[in-house]
Amino acid sequence: MRKIVILAFLLLGLVWTAVAQAAQVTDVKWGVDKNNVLRLVVDVTDTAGYAVQLDGNNLKLTVNAKAAGQAVGRKVIKSSLADHMRVVSAGSATEVHVPLKKTLKSSDYKAFVLKKDPQTGRPFRVVLDLTADKTIVPVKSGTTTAGTAAVSKSAVSAPVVSNRPVVGNRPVRSSTATKQTVTKTTPAVKTPAEPKVVKTVEKKKVEEQKQEVKTTTKKSKHKKKRRTEKYSQEQKASTEKSATTTEDGLTVIKATGKYRTNGGLEGKVITIDPGHGGSDPGAVGAKGTKEKDITLAISKQVQELLEKKGAKVHMTRTDDRDVYGPYASDRAELQARVNVAEKYNSDAFVSLHINSSVNKSIGGFSTYYYPKTNYDLQLAQAIQKQLADNFGVNNLGVRQANFYVTKRCSMPAVLVEMCFISNPDEETLMQGNWFKKKTARLIVEALEKYFD
Ligand SMILES: [Zn+2]
Structure with a gap:
């Protein structure tokens, strides 16, 4: 009897394993x-x-x-x-x-x-x-x-693949990224081949223009944004001709003007990029906090404060959405964010993220840059210093890395990792309004110092 029972269990186990393994x-x-x-x-x-x-x-x-x-x-x-x-x-x-x-x-x-x-x-x-x-x-x-x-x-x-890292950052991918090789997020600097620009595609531009008009009409309902929108339309008109399409169908816009680095915040064009969004939550904390929500909340406050100081702010997104589209490839999604900065001839690009690590005890701020202009490091240092000097969390310092957005933006650009969602104390911290408000204020103060 016992043998039969054991045999039955064994069989059951085998059947169960087979079922579990089937797609x-x-x-x-x-x-x-x-x-x-x-x-x-x-x-x-x-x-x-x-x-x-x-x-x-x-x-x-x-x-x-x-x-x-x-x-x-x-x-x-x-x-x-x-x-x-x-x-x-x-x-x-x-x-x-x-x-x-x-x-x-x-x-x-x-x-x-x-x-x-x-x-x-x-x-x-x-x-x-x-x-x-x-x-x-x-x-x-x-x-x-x-x-x-x-x-x-x-x-x-x-044209669309999806293999986003769950952790904070996306490394630069080569143009063969559609073959789904995931590069490590270690900051070792590799230089993948630039995407080959094949031709200027008129149709794409027209579609994009249509899209822009739609967005503008929608936004102009909000009186507050009118000034910025009018400006962006003018800017848009002047940069339209610089849009190209890569071999793999990506629209790449290049700024036509020269970025400015001094003279105060007044009139400066700054693109703020709330990391992740829509189909991509970014890193998720143990308590369920999503990176995309925290980055958006802080970015909106940064926008408000910058506008109060006379800067012209462009957001890559203002609500919970993908910038390119749901479940798009990393390259398409990140290039769409770069395109916002390029389209409006931005003077600076600031991408806001929350870090994550398998080691739950790791915490703190860090700011990443790619040394493609003489000012990327300066901008990173200004932000990192302001955050580190005013928060009682770890100062992980300024780091060089070849993240897509910081590398591909033609103007000085930084990616700020605002604490760790994987650290229980910091997750609690970032859920609070105090943290969001203070981080936003410090980033704006840093930009003010940078443009001084
Ligand atoms: Zn992130």
């Missing part, structure tokens, strides 16, 4: 980017094949993996293409049904996969992009797109 769909997410592309992202615990079928106005994405209980159900979508999707368990496969509000052609959607990324903890993903208008590159296939991780060519050529 499972754990979540289906969606997002809409600024080009009105609706993106569905299916998280799968392991590599799985997929197929897309368009039957009238019903779009069906089938992923060859069992649906986990929490993934199944109806989800509301906010898009001009669909208002909901249904995730259905179909035996060993999972189906995502999207009833479309308008008729799509086969060239209006494309599917591809993103590899599992052990470094960021991101699972294997099947991505389906649906476009309401002709803003994305059409696929050459027929009405059915099928593939697996191994055969899907579009996974390599797709």
